[in-house]
Each structure stands twice: as structure tokens, then as C-alpha cells.
Amino acid sequence: MSNIRINGDRLWDSLMEMAKIGATDKGGVCRLALTDLDRQGRDLFVQWAKDAGCTITVDKMGNIFARREGRNPSLPPVMTGSHLDSQPTGGRFDGVYGVLAGLEVLRTLNDLNYETEAPVEVAVWTNEEGSRFAPAMVASGVFAGVFDLDYGLSRADQDGRTMGQELARIGYAGDQPMGKPVGAYFEAHIEQGPILEAEDKTIGIVTHAQGQRWFEVTLTGQEAHAGPTPMPIRRDALLGAARMVQAVNRIGLDNAPVACATVGLMQVYPNSRNVIPGRVFFTVDLRHPDDAVLAKMADEFHAALNEILAEGKLTAEVEQIFYYAPVPFDEDCVGAVRAATAAAGFSNRDIVSGAGHDACYLAKVAPTGMIFIPCIDGISHNEVEDAKPEWVSAGCEVLLGAMLERANAGGATVGAGSKADAA
């Protein structure tokens, strides 16, 4: 299997071709979900897939499946994929890489006239980004039974247009019922972080996706004049918020090496130079791939808050506004990625996905694994997002190897089927 090489130039050329659709001046991509540009991107992929001899199906959330038959069509397919929609100031690789790496796998199998045991499919998941329609990853979420179809189709943009309407408008309101058996699912993606490049590793073997807990906090003290108000009697909400920022950072460091803890948003009131702030609103983002540790981090956050309220004579309103459970990826899939990486001899390390991906929902209904490649300076969600061709090729090699391992495995696990939709 280590003799099989993908065509790196062909993959790169396809990436650059797709990047022309919605290209921005700064070298990035703006191709929002279910816009005409998204349609063009989808059409291009579908054409390429058809040219590669695939059959195409589209489900009711517009998810596209390009299928290459295997020796045993009744086996659940080994699937790969990602998304073609982008951020408003997105890059050429986020999502697209996973789709076109999958296409390159199919093209390579064609070149070699290789017949897999189980069928292989490349999926394009609708609206992964959650930019135009919230929430993110909604279409893979409906596929995996996390959301109802009605919920998915009724997601609306800022102008009130729903996903259902827009799918029909661009001709991707498919007939295929939601969900089907998947033997194994792999997703190749740029890391969107700095670790692989910093450590000079070509492949990230993704063992988990982080769980997340998000909180909103409003601290209340007492607004007063900065001149005549003595220090000891102040009830300064910004001082309390500052202590919380440090406490949150401490929680991240204390749960090293993979915990993340961030205060990203803060609003100070009245925000006047000579007035002691009487109120501060801020958000907290806690992440860890181990659910018990994530819960412990939340406890530590609450404990720190209580201490700081007492110390500063403040009061608080706190709300956990959402919780995503961590996703441990399937042992066999992770193993397949590991083996393919070793066979190709790529430098590598185990890694945790800090961001959410369609793979996180697929993991609920199929054995799932992810493959990371580095991106320049760890930058993503940014028009300057970039990756080296050798990384792009390496990730695709590993993807091919892992998929073949699963597609030919004697007892390829049939993933628990996702809920059939009611419609």
C-alpha cells in the first residue's frame, strides 16, 4: 500500500481552480453557504466527480455524496469529506482541502484501476461554517441526528432567507433521505493552529476533538467618580473582571497541555475615563478533550468567580450558554491514520482538534478519524490562510492509506445508522 502515490500536482491544481470561485483581492475566498458562488463550487465538484466516474446523490440538506463502487456494494461506504462553503474572509484550504483530497483519492484509485472491498464516497457537507446561517456544522448535524431536518431547513440568514429556500434556489434541495450507514469516516483538514508547523511535523494524528463550555458573565459593582472615591471602599467591576481574566488563564494553564481557556469578549460600563466601572460583561470559552476535565475546569471557573465576588464586593449573573461534549475519535480509524502515516514515513504527532468539524458529528454515527496538516503561522479564518504543497500532498497520501485500510478491512465496522428523517 505504500507504493500508491496520489498526484500532488493534480490536487494542488484542483485546489487553486476551486479557489477562483469567490476569490478575494487578498488571496482568500468568500463563498458563503448557498450563495450562487457556493452553487458554482458545488457544480464544479460534481462535474469533477462525474468525470471520475462517480454517482452523485444529494440529500435533503444539500449534502452531496460522490460514490465510487466497491467489490461489495452492500457494505457501508468508507467516506471522507468536508465543506466547500467559506468564511466571509476565508482561505483557500479550510474545508476545501478535505473535499478535494477526497476527490484526489478517488482519482488515484481510478488511475490504478483499484477495486476496494467497500464503496468509497466523498461528501460535501452544507454550511459547515455557520457564517451565513447559524449554527455551524448544521447539515452534518442533521445527517447525524443531532438536529431535526425541520430545524436545519428553517435556519435563516440575516435577511430572513431559510436554508430550505436557498437549497431549492440553487438546485441542491436533494431527494435523498437524511442519514445512512457509514463504515468509517475520515476528514483531512488544515490544523488551524500553530503546533504542527512549530514542531516541524507534517501530519497531525487527531485523537480527539475538544469539548467546549461557553459562559456569559455580568459583574456588577458600583459606579463612582474616580477622583473623590477612596480605594478601599470601591466596588470596581473592572477590577473583578480583570481578576477573572487571570483566573481563566490560570485554569487553562493548570490543565495543560491541551486545555484552552479564553476571555474573548468584554464590555465595560459606563466606559468613561474618570468613572469607576460599575458593570462589566464578558464571555468565557473553556475547552478540553476530556469531558471530566472540562467539567472540572467549569467548577474551577465557578469557584474563582465566587472568590472574586467576595473579594471585590461584587455580584454576578452567570450563564453557561452552551456545551459541546468532547469527541474521542474511533480507535481503529485513528489507528488507520497512524499506520498510513508510518508507512509513508511522515513526521507526525498526536494532536487534539481545537475547532469543531463535520467529523465531530459524524463520530456519533460512524467510526471517525481526522488527519491534520500544518498551515502557515497557524492562521485560518483569514484570507492569508496558506499551506505548503508538500503538506497538502502528505495529508492526502495518509487519507488514501487510511481509507484503503478501512475499505479493505475484513470486518469493516458498520457504523450505527443515523436516524432516518421523518419527511
Place this chain on the structure above:
Amino acid sequence: MSNIRINGDRLWDSLMEMAKIGATDKGGVCRLALTDLDRQGRDLFVQWAKDAGCTITVDKMGNIFARREGRNPSLPPVMTGSHLDSQPTGGRFDGVYGVLAGLEVLRTLNDLNYETEAPVEVAVWTNEEGSRFAPAMVASGVFAGVFDLDYGLSRADQDGRTMGQELARIGYAGDQPMGKPVGAYFEAHIEQGPILEAEDKTIGIVTHAQGQRWFEVTLTGQEAHAGPTPMPIRRDALLGAARMVQAVNRIGLDNAPVACATVGLMQVYPNSRNVIPGRVFFTVDLRHPDDAVLAKMADEFHAALNEILAEGKLTAEVEQIFYYAPVPFDEDCVGAVRAATAAAGFSNRDIVSGAGHDACYLAKVAPTGMIFIPCIDGISHNEVEDAKPEWVSAGCEVLLGAMLERANAGGATVGAGSKADAA
């Protein structure tokens, strides 16, 4: 002298009468500088002063002087005063108390047919608040030679109307040249802070006004995704800003009991829930009545900043955007306030003015002292600003006693004359 009582009811009634001009629904006052409401307030004061037998002069910045002759008209007057203009959501006492307490002093002297050695005057300083026209205290500032007359007259509001134009419009563009000798100046004011009420003291003997140093800081780190970015490599500008908020608070506490140190304004960028803040702008307000200590506080601020930059791998732009030197009030004037307070038997304590007043500029050209009375909950610059009648009366009693002491003192110090204006 302790036999002389002011008429507390008359003073309170005048305060409430004046408060009708620009009265707000919440019981406060909106009477912005040089508006028609300001004119009405001025006209009412002038009428009251004339009814009390005063001669009225108005200088080129619209400062009004109501004069009651003394036995020796060639002596420089003992003056008191404050301001009649208010904050947009101001109260009934801030500034007005000092003006009308002065008027009550004159009315009381009339009641008793009392002839002072030196003349006594009540001043109304134009635009103390700096709300409509910046900066604050500009007209007493021109009187004291801190600003040129041209500067003062050219201050413009948000619609481009200048103080010169508005003074002419409301009929208070006076002829009197700027500045004149003042034998002693006293100003009675509500504390605008919580100390006197909290300690159950009726009179604050003001020994100093705080000096102030204001800084603007922009901290820069690195914006990055909150999920995939490991804690140890982050360059979180908000974490740095949080450490600075604590450091500034520490500087205030370390220079107790009278130092104040405040971060009032903070702006976080990009202020997104799952993005590590790459940039934060914030302001620092340091205050102390001792110039050397104030300078030390600034040094401590710079030292803390340098430490925090290194610790957080951040860079900063810092600018001291202004500096007001502390004002030590005149020993003899403070002594006169102290003696009058003791003679009347009022509970009292020495106190530092945390806010700026016209008295701060008058202190440059005349021996000056201030008298504080408590205000409810220490609240000012707020429509609910309030004070008890017994405090209002007490402060006026002390004002009368202190003014008489200076007005009758054998060697009443002739204050260094302020610069005659060039016009």
C-alpha cells in the same frame, strides 16, 4: 463672630428656586453653559445680588462679580463663588451651592448692617463643567492666566458655536478685563465623594486638591483562534490589560490613604467570543495631592507596564495625555476655615478634593481655601445628587466665618494680581 448665623431657610429656598431653571424629571438639573437656561440662572443671580445692594461687573469670559463694599474699597476683595452651569444630568447643588452660599453671606451681612474692612465679592465662573465646551474650568482658568483670552473665547461646542459667540448671544460678553487682585478666595462645595457622610462629619476642611496624571495605553499581542492555540504560546492582550488593571489598583492602595488610581475605559479587539484578543486600548487615571508621590505613582505605572509586556510578550504604545499639578491650599485660608468650623462646633475632618474646581485655578493668583459638605451617598454628576439642609447651612456658616476672618484681618494678603488681558 460665632454669634452670626446665616439664614438657612433663605439659602435652601434660593437653591430650590434656582433648581427650577433647567429642572429635569428625575429631580436634577440640565443647565449647560451659555444656553438660554444658563442665561436665566445668571439673570436670577444678578437680580438677587442687585436686590442685596451689590454692584455687578462681568468680565470678557462672562464671569460675574457681585460686589459688596467694605470700609476700605482699595483693599483687594475677599471673594467666594463657584459655577451655575451644570452637567447634562446634573444635580441641584454642584456649583450652585457655592454661588448661593456666597449670596447668603452677603444677605446676612446686610441683615446685620455689618461693614467689613475689605470688600467682599461673589463670583460666578463661566463653564466650569466643560460639558458643552471643553476644557472644564476654562473661564476661571483665563482669569488666573492659565489660558489666553483668545483660547477661552474660541472654545467651540459640537455644533461649532464658540464661547465668544454664545456669551454675546446671551448678553454676558462683559467689558471687564480679565483678572484682578483678590485678597482671598473661598469656595464651598459638596464633597462629591462618600467620606464625610460615611464618617458623619459635617465639614470637610480642604487642605489640597489632587494632582492628576492621565495615560492612554494600547497593548498589542497576537489575535488567534481560542480553540487550537495552546496556552503557553499565546500573546493575549486582554490578559496583559487585566494584569495592568490590577497593577493600577495596587498603585492606588500602596499610596494610601489619599491616592486614587483607576482604569475607567477599556476597548478590546476584535472582541469576539472565540478569538484571543490581539489588541486592547485602556485609560489610566492617577491622582494624589502630593506632586512627588504622583510622579512616583507614574513611575510605578511604567515599571508595572514594562514587567507585564515582558511577561505577556506584548508591545505597548503609552501616552500621558495630561497632567494637573496638585494644589496645596493657602495656610491662612485653610486656617480660617478651620477656625470658623471650630467656633461653630461642627464635626469635621481634613480632606483632599478629588475633583477639580475653579478654586484650583484661583489658587494660582490668590490665597485660596475650600469648604466641603457631605452629599447623600457621595453621589454627584447625577440627577439624584442631594444634600441635607443642615449640611447646607453649616457649610455657609463656615464660609461666612472664614470670609470675615480674612476680610477683617489686619494684613489681609493682597493676592498676586492675575495677568491683565491684552484685549
